[in-house]
Amino acid sequence: MSMEKVNVYSLDGKKKALVEIPNIFKIKPRKDLVQKANEILESRSKQIQGRDKRAGLKNTATSWGTGHGISRAPRIKGSGFSTARNVGRVPFAVGGRRSHPIKTEKVIQKKINKKSYNLSMISAISSSGDIDWIKSRGHKLENIPEIPLVVDDKIQTVKKTSTAFKIFSDLGLGEELRKSKKSKKVRAGKGKRRGRKYKKNKGVLLVIKDDFGIVKAARNIPGIEIIKYKNISINTLAPGGTLGRLILWSQSAFDELNNIEVIV
Numbered sequence: 001m002s003m004e005k006v007n008v009y010s011l012d013g014k015k016k017a018l019v020e021i022p023n024i025f026k027i028k029p030r031k032d033l034v035q036k037a038n039e040i041l042e043s044r045s046k047q048i049q050g051r052d053k054r055a056g057l058k059n060t061a062t063s064w065g066t067g068h069g070i071s072r073a074p075r076i077k078g079s080g081f082s083t084a085r086n087v088g089r090v091p092f093a094v095g096g097r098r099s100h101p102i103k104t105e106k107v108i109q110k111k112i113n114k115k116s117y118n119l120s121m122i123s124a125i126s127s128s129g130d131i132d133w134i135k136s137r138g139h140k141l142e143n144i145p146e147i148p149l150v151v152d153d154k155i156q157t158v159k160k161t162s163t164a165f166k167i168f169s170d171l172g173l174g175e176e177l178r179k180s181k182k183s184k185k186v187r188a189g190k191g192k193r194r195g196r197k198y199k200k201n202k203g204v205l206l207v208i209k210d211d212f213g214i215v216k217a218a219r220n221i222p223g224i225e226i227i228k229y230k231n232i233s234i235n236t237l238a239p240g241g242t243l244g245r246l247i248l249w250s251q252s253a254f255d256e257l258n259n260i261e262v263i264v
Contacts, residue, residue, distance in 0.1 A: 008150045008251050013170035016152055022257040025129040025148065027122050029243050034127075037120035037234045038241035040110040050104035056097030061088030117234075122262060124237035124245070133244030138201070140179055141246075143172035150249045155206075159213035165221055168248075173204055176246065180204075180223025202239045207232060209252035229253040 010016040061074035073093070078084040087093040112120075127133040129148045134141060141147070151171060158164050168177060180203035186192060187199045203223025208214060211228065218224045227236050237245055 006148055006150055007146060008152060009145065009171060010152050011154055011158075011167050011170070013145075013172070019150065019251065019254065020258075021129070021148070022254075022260070023262050024122055024257050024260050025126050027126045027262055029123040029127040029130070029133065030119060031123070031243055033116055033120040034123050034234060034238050034243055035241035037112055037117050038238060040112045041233065041235055043108060043110045046108050048104055048106075048108065049102050051098065051101035055101070056095060057089055059088045059095075061093075120234055121232075121237065122260065124234060124243060125257065125260075127243035128237065128245050128247045130244065134246055135244070137242055137244035137246075139244070139246040140175040143175055145172055148247065148249060148254070150251055150254045153209075153251050156208050156210055156214050156250055156252075157212040158217050161217050161220060164214065164218040164224075168204070168218075168221070168224065171248065173248070176204055177221065177223040184222070202245070205236060205245050205247045206250075207247055207253045208250045209256065229256050 004021045005018045006021050007015045008017045008019055060077040062077065063072050063074045064070070065072060071087075073087040074089045075085050076083050076088045088096060090096045091099040131141065131147050134147065149171065151167075155164075155167060158167065165177075168174065180201055183201035184198055185200070187197060191197075200222070203225065206214070206218065206224060206226045207229055208226065209229050211226075215226050218226055225236065234241075237247075239245065
């Protein structure tokens with residue numbers, strides 16, 4: 001039985017050779033596993049939180065007891081200042097302690113079985129070879145010659161940004177890059193003053209095996225994300241747990257997919 005093949009494109013967008021499509025692209029994607037794996041990986045980036053044990057208790061508030069015509073809530077001692085005789089310490093008071101403060105002992109990092117995670121990775125890679133999944137994610141495919149898109153390993157040696165941009169345009173990715181550039185917007189909410197003012201859509205993911213200059217050359221092009229094959233994860237293959245990432249494979253990285261054991 002003959003295996004399906006896909007073209008390898010040169011840096012000028014012309015067909016150069018044919019390679020067999022790995023069996024991993026024949027696997028039906030599991031959306032539920034990908035979403036679960038993405039949620040678990042995101043939980044690992046969360047910071048453990050806690051509260052000072054004496055928070056809300058650093059005052060002189062004590063109860064006056066009965067017989068004063070006022071409630072028995074603890075009141076701050078003293079006179080002649082704004083908070084004198086105000087209720088303090090208790091949870092219902094302004095500046096009082098919290099009833100059930102968050103504890104540092106709380107487990108916020110979730111876990112996933114190895115087999116489930118491996119299958120989620122396989123699903124994410126498989127969906128990147130399905131046109132319907134890619135379109136559902138919103139990527140522009142009008143000028144892209146075929147999916148999966150494989151390029152010659154010479155792309156790993158490119159060292160100039162202008163050259164890298166021309167290569168992506170010749171491969172039909174120009175429309176996708178323009179879409180990503182226009183998507184840059186000011187974030188809603190407090191995040192804009194916490195070091196993440198802008199947000200933009202995810203564009204093309206370039207997967208390489210070795211870096212000989214392409215990372216520095218293309219890292220400033222809007223819509224391009226570069227990663228080595230050994231470092232791929234669910235967060236890069238399916239950001240937000242959404243299947244169908246548009247991926248540009250270098251030939252050597254594409255060949256590495258044959259080493260993944262799958263049962264078709």
